[in-house]
Amino acid sequence: MTSLRLAVIGCGAAARACHLPALPHVPGARLTALVDPDLGHAEDALAVYREHGGTESPRLAATWHEARDMFDAAVVAVPHTAHARLTADLLENGKHVLLEKPMTTTPADAERLLKTAADHPDTLLAMAHPRRLFPAYAWVRRLIRSGALGTVRRVRWTEGHPYSWEPVTWSMFDRRLASGGVLTDTGSHVFDTLFWWLGDDMTLLDHQDDSLGGVESEGRTWLRFGGVDVIVELSRLRPLGTACVITGSEAEVRIGTDFPAGECTLTTHAGEELHRGDVDAVAPAQNEWEALFVEQLANFAEAGRTPGVAPYSPAEDGKRVVDLIDACYHGPARRAMPQPWTTHRTTSGA
Secondary structure, eight states: OOOEEEEEEOOSHHIIIIIHHHGGGOTTEEEEEEEOSSHHHHHHHHHHHHHTTOOOOOEEESSGGGGGGGOSEEEEOSOGGGHHHHHHHHHHTTOEEEEESSSOSSHHHHHHHHHHHHHOTTSOEEEEOGGGGSHHHHHHHHHHHHTTTOSEEEEEEEEEOSOOOOOSSSGGGOHHHHSSSHHHHHHHHHHHHHHHHHOSOEEEEEEEEOOSSSOOSEEEEEEEETTEEEEEEEESSSOOEEEEEEEESSEEEEEESSSSOOOEEEEETTSOEEEEEOOOOOTTOOSSHHHHHHHHHHHHHHHHHSTTOOOSSBHHHHHHHHHHHHHHHHSTTEEEOOOHHHHSOOSSOO
8 A cells, every 4th residue: 555645734732733643653644744934843843753753764854836746735723814825736737635724714715625626536635623633522513413402402511721832833712823813723614513513504692802902711502403502701811710511402522622532421300310521432542642633644645645534634624614604703693701800990080
């Protein structure tokens, strides 16, 4: 079997924490290029790859054009606002792409990427949505689809803590590069999961965030998926915890939204506890952090080499997330989050 020659384009935190530790263990793929405008970042990324057992000697390049003959497929992990143009260029030059979330920062760019992919049917565009491989997330999807919860009525998702990801650059806090804040970052994962669990019949009812022109740190979103009411609360500032509660007509399930999920519960409305504790991974879900990305990359490599093999998350799934995020930021449902320190002022001096 011929291995897929793979480039990692963008050698920042996502590449170093997720993709590069996994790559030495991915069947059917080998790392042949590391691309970053700062070659020092590429060198540091190579060190991470070596630390995890990588033996290839990839080309280090400042632009993908310098290494264009060295790879067949790419993991794109550059700042969000650079996703659209770079990915289109790669597809137009016959390269498969596994694209970090969010797919793009505007619906128009996402639509253009879908068209570019359709116009180049020999290329593959897939989304990196690794939470689908979390054991607890896959468990919830099976519970919903099997009817074990009855009719799903409500979902409450809270995920918040002081920002703790170790950045290589400050792109996540620069609106020109990130486009948005916690909703673009964490919300991309949350919204993809909700679509994956509940389907495409979604209405945005209300959204609040604390952006005053920069990237937001707080967001609250109210959605309706069919007959399911959903509230999502996200924060980069407050310790909200990491939990999702799905309430059905027959039972309620609670999971941790981080990895690993920790204790998960399934309880009937009659009070019978059907499950408490960890959730066993059922393939393709994986129990180890590194194994999540091995599985995701192995699937991408197989789908890139073998016609008819579907990626775990196709490009269309990325588009619907982009549409929802854009509606939150720019649609009629968006409101500024209350700021009592500016709207409720005393008349006397301090």
